[in-house]
Amino acid sequence: MDPDFHSDEEGYLDGQLLIAMPSMGDPRFSRSVIYVCAHSSEGAMGIVINQRAPNISFAELLEQLKIVPSEERISLPSALNAMDVHLGGPVETGRGFVLHSADYFKAESTLPINDSVCLTATVDILRDIAKGSGPAKALLALGYAGWAPGQLEDEIQSNGWLNCPADPELVFDPAVDRKYNRALDSLGVDPSHLVSDSGHA
Numbered sequence: 579m580d581p582d583f584h585s586d587e588e589g590y591l592d593g594q595l596l597i598a599m600p601s602m603g604d605p606r607f608s609r610s611v612i613y614v615c616a617h618s619s620e621g622a623m624g625i626v627i628n629q630r631a632p633n634i635s636f637a638e639l640l641e642q643l644k645i646v647p648s649e650e651r652i653s654l655p656s657a658l659n660a661m662d663v664h665l666g667g668p669v670e671t672g673r674g675f676v677l678h679s680a681d682y683f684k685a686e687s688t689l690p691i692n693d694s695v696c697l698t699a700t701v702d703i704l705r706d707i708a709k710g711s712g713p714a715k716a717l718l719a720l721g722y723a724g725w726a727p728g729q730l731e732d733e734i735q736s737n738g739w740l741n742c743p744a745d746p747e748l749v750f751d752p753a754v755d756r757k758y759n760r761a762l763d764s765l766g767v768d769p770s771h772l773v774s775d776s777g778h779a
Contacts, residue, residue, distance in 0.1 A: 590617040591730075593692040595748075596624065596739040597761045600772050603738070606668055611761045612723055613677060613749055614741075615689065615697050622725040625677055625697075627749055628757035629665040631720055636661035639674070639718070645705050658708065662754060666719025675699045675719050677749060682706070682713030694746045715750040740765060 596612040612624040636658055640646040666675050676698050680690065687700040696713075706712040725733070733739055742765050751757060762769050 589731075591622070591741055592617050593695065593744055594741050595627075595744045595761050596730075596734075596741050597758070597765075599737055599739060601737050607723070609758050611757045612667075613695070613744055615677075615691055615722075617730065619727060621727050622730040624723045625664070625666040625675055625717070625719045626723060627664065627677070627717060627719075628754050630754055631663040631665045634663050636663055636718060639663055640704060640708050643701060643704065645701065646708050660752075661716075661718065662752070664717060664719040664754075666721045667723030669722050669724045671721035673699065673721065674701070674704065675722055676703045676707075676713075677717045677719070678703070678713035679715040679746070679750070680713075682716075695744070695749060715746070717750055740767070 591614045594614050596610075596614060598607050598610045598612075602608060602610075607626070609628075610626045611628045613627050614622060614624040616623045634642075637646070640658075665671075678696055678698065680694055680696050682688070682698070682703065683690070683696065684698060684700070684702060687698050687702065689697045691697060703712060703716075704718070707716060730739075734741065740762075742761065745764060748757060748760050748764070751760070759769055762772075
C-alpha cells in the first residue's frame with residue numbers, strides 16, 4: 579500500500595467534535611459542540627449538537643412540512659413528540675439536516691461520515707422517522723455551521739476550538755445540556771480550568 583495514500587487527508591477533522599473555548603468570539607457558538615461532517619481544503623461544514631431550537635418540536639416541524647397532518651400528530655409515538663429540534667448553525671436555517679446512525683442509508687441523499695454516523699438532508703428521512711422506519715438514532719437540526727477554506731484551521735490555531743474524536747453516544751445523547759461538559763471530559767479537561775487567554779488553558 580502506498581504510504582502517502584492518506585497524506586491529502588491529514589489534519590482534516592471529518593467525524594470529530596469541535597468544542598468552543600471560552601475565547602470564542604462569536605456568541606452564536608458560545609459553549610457549543612459541533613459535529614464536523616465535512617472538512618477539506620475547500621472549507622468545512624458541521625452541525626451544532628447542543629443547542630435546542632426554541633419554540634418548535636419535532637412533531638410541529640412534521641406538521642409544518644405537511645409530513646404529518648395535525649389531526650395525526652396526537653398518534654405519533656411519544657419518543658417522536660419528545661424529540662428535540664436543534665439549531666445546527668447560522669447557515670441555511672430554514673433547511674433541515676439529520677445526523678443519524680448508519681443503519682439508515684439512501685443512496686441518493688445520505689452522506690456517510692464514518693462507520694457509525696451519516697448525514698441526510700432530504701425530507702424523506704423525516705417521513706421515514708415519522709413512519710417508524712428511520713434510523714435507530716437521529717439528531718435533527720435546522721441550519722449548519724460553515725467555514726471558508728482555511729478558516730477553521732485559523733480559528734483552531736487562535737484558540738477558538740478544541741477538537742476530539744466524536745463518540746456517537748455523546749452525539750445522540752438526548753441530554754443536550756450535558757454535551758459540552760461531556761465533550762470536555764472526553765479530553766480530560768475540567769471546564770473550570772479553561773481560561774479565555776490563549777496559551778493558558
